[in-house]
Amino acid sequence: xxxxxxxxxxxxxxxxxxxxxxxxxxxxxxxxxxxxxxxxxxxxxxxxxxxxxxxxxxxxxxxxxxxxxxxxxxxxxxxxxxxxxxxxxxxxxxxxxxxxxxxxxxxxxxxxxxxxxxxxxxxxxxxxxxxxxxxxxxxxxxxxxxxxxxxxxxxxxxxxxxxxxxxxxxxxxxxxxxxxxxxxxxxxxxxxxxxxxxxxxxxxxxxxxxxxxxxxxxxxxxxxxxxxxxxxxxxxxxxxxxxxxxxxxxxxxxxxxxxxxxxxxxxxxxxxxxxxxxxxxxxxxxxxxxxxxxxxxxxxxxxxxxxx
Amino acid sequence: xxxxxxxxxxxxxxxxxxxxxxxxxxxxxxxxxxxxxxxxxxxxxxxxxxxxxxxxxxxxxxxxxxxxxxxxxxxxxxxxxxxxxxxxxxxxxxxxxxxxxxxxxxxxxxxxxxxxxxxxxxxxxxxxxxxxxxxxxxxxxxxxxxxxxxxxxx
Numbered sequence: 245x246x247x248x249x250x251x252x253x254x255x256x257x258x259x260x261x262x263x264x265x266x267x268x269x270x271x272x273x274x275x276x277x278x279x280x281x282x283x284x285x286x287x288x289x290x291x292x293x294x295x296x297x298x299x300x301x302x303x304x305x306x307x308x309x310x311x312x313x314x315x316x317x318x319x320x321x322x323x324x325x326x327x328x329x330x331x332x333x334x335x336x337x338x339x340x341x342x343x344x345x346x347x348x349x350x351x352x353x354x355x356x357x358x359x360x361x362x363x364x365x366x367x368x369x370x371x372x373x374x375x376x377x378x379x380x381x382x383x384x385x386x387x388x389x390x391x392x393x394x395x396x397x398x399x400x401x402x403x404x405x406x407x408x409x410x411x412x413x414x415x416x417x418x419x420x421x422x423x424x425x426x427x428x429x430x431x432x433x434x435x436x437x438x439x440x441x442x443x444x445x446x447x448x449x450x451x452x453x454x455x456x457x458x459x460x461x462x463x464x465x466x467x468x469x470x471x472x473x474x475x476x477x478x479x480x481x482x483x484x485x486x487x488x489x490x491x492x493x494x495x496x497x498x499x500x501x502x503x504x505x506x507x508x509x510x511x512x513x514x515x516x517x518x519x520x521x522x523x524x525x526x527x528x529x530x531x532x533x534x535x536x537x538x539x540x541x542x543x544x545x546x547x548x549x550x551x552x
Numbered sequence: 553x554x555x556x557x558x559x560x561x562x563x564x565x566x567x568x569x570x571x572x573x574x575x576x577x578x579x580x581x582x583x584x585x586x587x588x589x590x591x592x593x594x595x596x597x598x599x600x601x602x603x604x605x606x607x608x609x610x611x612x613x614x615x616x617x618x619x620x621x622x623x624x625x626x627x628x629x630x631x632x633x634x635x636x637x638x639x640x641x642x643x644x645x646x647x648x649x650x651x652x653x654x655x656x657x658x659x660x661x662x663x664x665x666x667x668x669x670x671x672x673x674x675x676x677x678x679x680x681x682x683x684x685x686x687x688x689x690x691x692x693x694x695x696x697x698x699x700x701x702x703x704x705x706x
Contacts, residue, residue: 266671269558276556293558298664301560489578489659493652496582500648504641526579 249278253285256292263449265292283313291322294329302326317347324356333364351377351384358390370394385411389420396427404428419445423454430462438462443544450540459543477536495525562669563601569677571599571669574662576679581655584686585694587705590616590651592682593658600674602665608658615654616704622647623703647703 252275259268272289275282287309293302306326309319320343327336337360344353354377358370371394377387388411395404405428411421426441439462445455456478464471499522506515564571577596581589590612597605626643629635635643670676694702 273556273558277554280556289558298558298560298668300664301558304559489575489656492578492582493656496652497645497649500645501642504645508638508641529575 247274247278249275249282249285252278253282253288256285256288260288260292265295268292269296281312283309283311283316284318286312287316287319287322290326294322294326297329299326299329303330315346317343317350317353320346321352321356324360328360328363333360336360349380351380351387354380355387355390367394367397383410383414385415385418385421388414389418389424392421392424393427396424396431399431401428401431405432417444417448419448419452419455422448423452423458426455426458426462430458430465435462435465439543446540447544459540474536474539477532477539480533480536492526492529495522560603560664560668561672562603562665562674564669564674565599565601567595567599568601568669568674569599571596571666571674572677572679572682574659574666576683578655578659579683580679580686580690581652583683584690585706586616586619586651586655587694588686588690589655592679593655593662597658597662600662600665600669602662604661604665608661611654611657611661615651618650618654619647619704622650623700626703627700644703 252271256268256271256275259265259271269289269292272285272292275285276289279285286305290302290305290309293299293305303326306319306323309316310323313319320339324336324339324343327333327339337357340353340357340360344357347353354373358373358377361367361369361373374387374391374394377384378391381387388407392404392406392408392411395401395407404424408421408425408428411418412425415421422441422445426438426445429435429441430438438458442455442459442462445452446459449455460471460474460478463474499518502518503515506512506518572592574593574596577589577592579589580592594609594612596602597608602608622643626635626640626647629643630637630640666674666676691706694706697705
């Protein structure tokens with residue numbers, strides 16, 4: 245018995261809204277099994293795969309969505325996000341412009357274009373776009389948080405705080421709003437409250453790069469050495485196993501090079517030490533991610549205890 | 553009805569029960585030798601039914617091919633007096649880097665597949681024991697091989 249595939253797409257949308265991306269992928273697979281020509285299902289699947297950092301498959305789904313539903317604003321939004329993740333800013337801007345033309349009343353295209361400008365070093369052009377987005381929906385927490393971050397970057401902390409506060413009033417659990425407020429609090433020197441906001445954002449999404457970035461900035465403020473480790477480990481979490489391998493690769497080449505030099509110079513003792521350091525790096529590459537996740541869990545637990 | 557297939561999803565074979573995290577073949581390239589690590593990468597690729605299998609095999613063969621060319625160039629340079637024999641160890645390092653670059657590329661391709669394989673319930677074996685054995689015995693197995701072959705495969 246066949247089921248209306250649109251029901252699966254609607255289910256997937258609901259699951260994405262509550263952060264259940266894996267469940268959404270399963271629903272979209274069911275929808276596309278029933279009807280492989282559903283453009284919005286392909287676009288939504290591309291968005292899910294993008295969130296899972298499966299960029300290759302996301303690109304294929306995106307191409308299908310653009311062929312099947314080229315006039316859907318959502319398709320261009322996802323295409324812009326995907327191109328931003330690939331760091332193809334020109335293509336991202338092209339899709340944002342199409343998204344703006346197809347959905348002129350929505351604030352999100354303006355906000356997305358502001359992000360493109362920010363990533364391409366045109367920060368001065370960002371504010372008018374964000375104000376335009378705000379005029380379309382004055383209570384949109386994402387726009388308010390983007391404005392807070394903009395002012396915070398410029399050191400305009402009063403305005404930044406005002407926008408972050410408004411964003412949190414509009415949506416107390418919004419990750420962008422929590423991070424924006426955390427950034428302002430950190431710049432004001434209120435480290436405990438900043439940490440609490442970072443941890444709340446991470447509870448909503450433990451892999452959110454901006455929340456992890458905020459937490460590492462807090463760690464760096466309290467202890468430079470610990471902060472360095474947090475920065476390195478958080479970078480590792482973001483880029484995944486690639487990091488482990490790059491570090492191992494560089495360390496291995498350095499180890500071989502330095503043992504050749506040490507042996508040539510007759511420093512056998514130093515060569516043995518280098519071997520031990522290299523084996524230490526191999527061991528750390530296995531245990532490092534686990535140590536970081538435990539430290540993160542501890543951080544989140546300490547915030548929960550202080551709140552309740 | 554066949555389920556809709558997402559482009560990067562693997563199609564595990566009967567060898568899937570021997571699949572490991574690609575970090576182990578990668579470490580084996582470093583500790584036990586390229587010939588062991590590369591062979592393990594190839595088996596792993598077939599075991600999980602990696603959709604990028606062809607690309608991975610091309611990288612592995614390309615890595616060995618590049619190493620062979622570099623070995624030939626090094627011997628020619630040594631014979632022509634362009635490199636002094638005491639600097640041969642540095643030239644060997646360049647050959648090693650070429651093999652490691654290929655191993656790195658295959659690791660990146662395979663780790664994406666493995667992540668998805670695990671997500672859909674695939675179980676991975678711990679390859680640490682094999683890596684440790686390759687560390688202890690891998691280099692010894694090539695001791696009697698001619699120098700040129702050893703440089704390519706080690």
